[in-house]
Amino acid sequence: MTAATLFGLCGAALVGLGLFGTIVHPQPLRKILAFNVLGSGVFLLFGVIARRGAAAAMGGDPVPQAMVITGIVVAFSATALAIALLLRLSSISGSATLSTDTSARPDGSGGGR
Amino acid sequence: MRVLLDLVTIIAVAAGALFIMAGTVGLLRFPDSLSRLHALTKADNLGLGLIVLGLLPQSQSLSAMLKLVAIWLLAQLAGATVTQLVARAIRRDGQPV
């Protein structure tokens, strides 16, 4: 088993792990974390494909590697937006949950804290 | 000459790994956060220094050697600062999360 195959299996496991974490955790912050783990597993699979495409005196195919670099930066910007939304939600409603709590105060009160 | 350099590398890197493992044992076994910090900083800095020392004979050029030493110095700088900050937070708040 080459290094590429080993890390490819690792990436597949990371995707499964991240998917489980995204679905199961009630807190949005933990969902965002698990989603990042899922994303990095997908990038690892890209990297394994790049490694398998090693040719022409290069260690790996540069096109998937460039796509992963783009993907990492875009994933960070998505995480930043998600975290900003989460912080705004928690500052307005006082709690960071996604549940629609029937005992909560009426929403739509625009001026939060 | 090559054999001598390789021997230096093996001994220094092994010693460095031993120190880092000692630091990790301290992290796991010491009772409270301040003593754990102490074990980590002392042992890990020394361990990293020994590993860098062991890698110096294997590097291909002077600039590679200087980069390795720079890495060690920067790791010490960052580690020392962060340790002080964490220790201050522990003193102020009791226990960090």
Add this chain to the structure above:
Amino acid sequence: MIAAHVFDAALAVLVLGVAIWTVTAGPAFAAVIGFVAYGLLLALVWVRIAAVDVALTEAAVGSGVTGALLISAAARLRPTEQRAAAEQPGPALRFAAAALAVLVAAGLAALVLFPAEPAPTLAPAAAAHLQALDVGNPVTAVLLAYRSLDTLLEKVVLLLALMGVWSLAPDRFWGGAPKLWPGGQRGGELTLLARLLPPIGIVIGVYILWVGAVAPGGAFQSGAILAAMWLLVMIAGLQKAPEIGQWRLRLILVAGPAVFLAVGLAGFALPNGFLSYPEEYAKPLIIAVEVVLTLSIAAILGLLVAGPPESERQR
């Protein structure tokens, strides 16, 4: 060769272990620290599969800047954690989620274990024009020459994300300055670090940008390092966060994509159309675009971590 295999196996086990810890740890803060460590170990994995540029990006952006953002978010959200953690899903949902996760992972593992033969690759196509471009690093050539449209669009996505983050501020704060999590006291260790490290960090950042043309490196990694130095200076209190209404700041943010777009539109004068480079000027154009791009990326990444403005604009 045995040592390499043992190292790879140990690294894979470590990465999976830290990922499991990140997903299943109790307190959110511990999970975030686990995520930062996971990112750094993943960078080692990237080096092992011969993708050093990606390793630099993962360590700088994926684990470094993302880690800073997540740590500050976890700290701010600590008071709300108790109530949020109380709504654990029932065993039925857990079982279904686990089954789905195992199914997806097994499908991807099958893809890995029985891949397409021969391995599809674009490496020879990429290598064919490196000489003409006078760029030694094939990943940089892909990012800024072959697939420059992707990089341009990615820059615009970064800008859009920043505008999204800014738009979450209440109306009265629009144009104001974000408030960075105050760290340490004046004259303390953080101030020492913020005085010593940024000059070194800026040199390293510029070096990584410059060397990215021939060796692993490039605009994104360099931008992340410069953003980290800027954030360090702001967190230590040595410089205030900029007001987002300033035209100078907005000019820096927009300059990267604007220059890239201008170079692209100028390509219409050439036979190949949008984003094509003239033969003799390819390398200087790529370097010029990269430099402005790095400045914009550094500013955008720093502001994304700083968050929406939280104080009024001083008129």
